[in-house]
Each structure stands twice: as C-alpha cells, then as structure tokens.
Amino acid sequence: MPTERAQAIAARVEAFVRDRIIPYETDPRRDHHGAPTDALVDEMRAHARAAGVLTPHILPDGSHLTQRETATVLIASGLSPLGPLACNTMAPDEGNMYLIGHVASPELRARFLTPLVEGRARSAFFMTEPAELQGAGSDPSMMRTTCRRDGNHWVIEGKKCFITGAVGAQVGIIMAKSTEADSAGGACLFLVDLPDPAIRIDEVPNTIDTSMPGGHATVTIDHLRVPADQLLGAAGDGFTYAQIRLSPARLSHCMRWLGCCIRAHEIAVDYANRRIAFGKPLIDHEGVGFMLAENRIDLQQAELMIDWAAGVLDSGSLGTVESSMAKVAVSEALMRIADRCVQVMGGTGVTDRTIVEQVFREVRAFRIYDGPTEVHKWSLAKKIKRDWKAAHAD
Structure with missing residues (x-):
C-alpha cells in the first residue's frame, strides 16, 4: 500500500x-529523429516547476x-511518454541523479547534481560500446575504453555507442x-562537463523509440583529460558503483512504461466500447473482451512485481537479482499489453492518432535497453546453478 506521502505526490503528478x-x-516540436526538442522539454518543465511537480521523487531536503x-510517483509520470521528461523523472537523468547522490562527494554533488535536480541540465551515461569493436554491451567486463593517470588528471580514450541523450547533455x-x-x-567512473571537444559525436542512428531527447549517439573519446577530483568514488570500483545505478534504474524503467501502458489500455478500452462492429460494441466480442481482460491481469501482475522488487531495494539489498527478474517479467508483460492495445484498435492502432503505436515502439525497445531479456535470464540461470551447488556442497 503506498504511503500517504507518495499518494499525495502521485495525485499531483497524475x-x-x-x-x-x-x-x-501532438506538439510538432520534434527533431529529425522524432524526439522532443530541448525547447519543448524546457517549456514543459517550466510548467512542472510552477505546478510543484518537477523532480517529485527527490524531496526539498535532497533525500x-x-x-x-x-514507483507510485513514476507510474503517474509515465501516463504520457512526455510525462517523465516534463517532471524530470526520465532516463538517463533519473538514474544518474540517483548514482551521483549516493556516490559523489559534496563538492561534486553541488556542481553536477544540483542542475540535474533543478531540471536545468540533461545528462548521459557512457558505458555501452560498439559490437564491431568487441566492446562492452551487456557484458561490461569487455570494456575497451581505458583511463590512465597523467599527473593531476586522468586521460580517457575509447568509443561508446547507444549513449542516450549525449547530444545536448x-x-x-x-x-x-x-x-x-x-x-x-x-x-572507473568520471563526472565530466559536456560538451567537450575531446568527445566527438560520430552518429545518432534512427531507432524504433522516439521519446528521449538527444537520441542514442555513437561517440569517440579522444584523449579526454579529466581532473583527478572528478573521479566518482574510488578508482577500480566502477563496476560496483554501476550496479548502484543499474538495479534501481531498471526498476524505474518498469515504473514509467507501466504508466504508459496503463494509458494505452485506457485508450483501447475507450475505443472498444465506442466502436460498433457486427451489431455490437467491440468489447462485447469475446476475442476483444478477452484481450482487454488479459491486459488487466498483466497490468496488475506488473505492478505487484515492481512493488516486490522495490521493497527488496528498500530493505538495503542491492537487489540485482530481483531487479533482473522484474525487468524480464514487466517488460515482457508490457509488450503483451501494448501489442493487444494495437490489435484491439485495428488500423487506428498503428496510426499516430493516439499514443498507442508509440507505446508499442517504446516498450519494444525497453525489452533490450538496460539488458535484454535473454541476458537477464542467463544471469538468473547462473544464480540458480550457484545456489544448487552451494546447497549440495559436501
């Protein structure tokens, strides 16, 4: 059961x-990749600031x-694909704020976290690397980007890809x-000011999703010099710090896209009740009614899965296993929901007359982002094997 505090904030956000x-x-201010422009984001955030719902998951005292x-608040912000952008609960900023707030020094928080919390800046997390270089994708241990000390600085060299929001961050x-x-x-993790001439945007490919400003860029990092005091945490502990970010960030994705699928379901239900075919409303046709019933079941199960995994994180656990399980279960359930919404609405479902087709595209991408379903299942299978061996050890 959500707390009264969370219910009150979520009600204002919704x-x-x-x-x-x-x-x-329906605002036409989009870039050539279909993502909202920064001007549109800034305008929506001004409204959110005035309404007192900007960055609602972080309290005035910084906690x-x-x-x-x-979860209660982010689900509400996700009722529109633009909602998380307007309320400053969107990836990658929400996860980056969480990481900086938990690991960075007070000086670095003041410099890098404050403008993010205030909605005055966007951010990017540079981890994934191109497959053609055999670099780090779902397996960060394959990382090819290097850093070395040079006096009072670190020098970084490498190439990154699918860096969400890099353009304009x-x-x-x-x-x-x-x-x-x-x-x-x-x-190692480093906090850097952007843009920087040593970080070159090579391309921003068109992708199936269009909700994130700045796209998903491929970048080259060429002799980037970072002052030593911008190292985030301790040298060599970057993988540990990344998990501090990734586990809750996976769950946050589940929260936001659950909100979108709730809205898509609302649209499909409205359509099915208004559209008459073969002498009666679509919802009275068993094939359609059953799809909407299955949506209700999947929506409820997704919400319960998020609540369970969030509870594990709240207990102080890193929650890596639980967030992986939630990522798989929720992303696959939301895909089924989005697909059924399109199917219920027929030809209208594949047009841009509603957000249903966009939700379908965004959720399809979500099944890959933050770790494909298959990688999480593989990781869980390894855990099952380790547990079995421990239970049967002599």
Whole structure:
C-alpha cells in the first residue's frame, strides 16, 4: 500500500500529466529523429516547476522517496511518454541523479547534481560500446575504453555507442577500464562537463523509440583529460558503483512504461466500447473482451512485481537479482499489453492518432535497453546453478 506521502505526490503528478502534458503529445516540436526538442522539454518543465511537480521523487531536503514510493510517483509520470521528461523523472537523468547522490562527494554533488535536480541540465551515461569493436554491451567486463593517470588528471580514450541523450547533455558519467597498477582491470567512473571537444559525436542512428531527447549517439573519446577530483568514488570500483545505478534504474524503467501502458489500455478500452462492429460494441466480442481482460491481469501482475522488487531495494539489498527478474517479467508483460492495445484498435492502432503505436515502439525497445531479456535470464540461470551447488556442497 503506498504511503500517504507518495499518494499525495502521485495525485499531483497524475493531474499535471493528464491536464497539462497530454495536450503536448501532438506538439510538432520534434527533431529529425522524432524526439522532443530541448525547447519543448524546457517549456514543459517550466510548467512542472510552477505546478510543484518537477523532480517529485527527490524531496526539498535532497533525500529520495523510498523505491516503493518512487514507483507510485513514476507510474503517474509515465501516463504520457512526455510525462517523465516534463517532471524530470526520465532516463538517463533519473538514474544518474540517483548514482551521483549516493556516490559523489559534496563538492561534486553541488556542481553536477544540483542542475540535474533543478531540471536545468540533461545528462548521459557512457558505458555501452560498439559490437564491431568487441566492446562492452551487456557484458561490461569487455570494456575497451581505458583511463590512465597523467599527473593531476586522468586521460580517457575509447568509443561508446547507444549513449542516450549525449547530444545536448551538460553532464556526463563516463565508465572506463583503468590501466593503472593499483586498479588494473577495474573500472572507473568520471563526472565530466559536456560538451567537450575531446568527445566527438560520430552518429545518432534512427531507432524504433522516439521519446528521449538527444537520441542514442555513437561517440569517440579522444584523449579526454579529466581532473583527478572528478573521479566518482574510488578508482577500480566502477563496476560496483554501476550496479548502484543499474538495479534501481531498471526498476524505474518498469515504473514509467507501466504508466504508459496503463494509458494505452485506457485508450483501447475507450475505443472498444465506442466502436460498433457486427451489431455490437467491440468489447462485447469475446476475442476483444478477452484481450482487454488479459491486459488487466498483466497490468496488475506488473505492478505487484515492481512493488516486490522495490521493497527488496528498500530493505538495503542491492537487489540485482530481483531487479533482473522484474525487468524480464514487466517488460515482457508490457509488450503483451501494448501489442493487444494495437490489435484491439485495428488500423487506428498503428496510426499516430493516439499514443498507442508509440507505446508499442517504446516498450519494444525497453525489452533490450538496460539488458535484454535473454541476458537477464542467463544471469538468473547462473544464480540458480550457484545456489544448487552451494546447497549440495559436501
């Protein structure tokens, strides 16, 4: 059961998204990849700031809502694909704020976290690398980007891809493998100001999703010099810090896209009740009614899965296994929901007359982002094997 605090915040967020942000869904201010422009984002955030719902998951004293409370609020912000952008609960910023807030020094938080929390800046997390270079994708241990000390600085060299929001970001978190003897093989995380001439945008490919400003860029990092005091945490512990970000971030994705699928289901239900075919409303046809019933079941199960995994994180656990299970279960359930919404609405479902077709595209991408379903299943299978061996050890 959500706390009264979370319910109150979520109610304000939901009212704001439904009343002020949903009308922006037809706003033509989009880049050539179909993503909202920064001008559109800034305008929506100004409304959110005035309504008191900007960055609602972080309280005025800088503390975070619990993960369970965050779920209630982020689901509400996700009722429109534009809602998380307007309320500043969108990836990658929400996850980056969480990481900086938990790991960075007070000085780095003041410099890099404050503008993110205030909605004055966007950020990017530089981890994934191109497959053609055999770089880090779902397996960060394959990282080819390196960092080495040079006096009072670290020098970073490498190539990254699918870096969400890199174009137009002002804050970057870069992961690189250290070549130094005291942290050889370990990863380091660095906070950097963007743009920087040493970070070159090579391309921004068109992708199936269109909700995130800045796209998913491929970048080259060429002799980037970062002051030593911008190292995030300790050298060599980057993989550990990344998990602090990735586990709750996977869950946050589930929260936001659950909100979108709730809305898509609402649209499909409305269509099925109004559309008459073969002498009666579509919903009275068993094939359609059963699809909507299955949606209700999947929506409820997704919400319960999120609540369970959020509770594990709130207990103080890193929640890696639980967030993986939730990512698989929720992303696959939301895909089924989005697909049924399209099917129920027929030809209208594949047009841009509603957000249903966009939700279908975005959720399809979600099954890959933050780790494909198959990678999480593989990781879970390894855990099952380890548990079996431990239980049967002599």
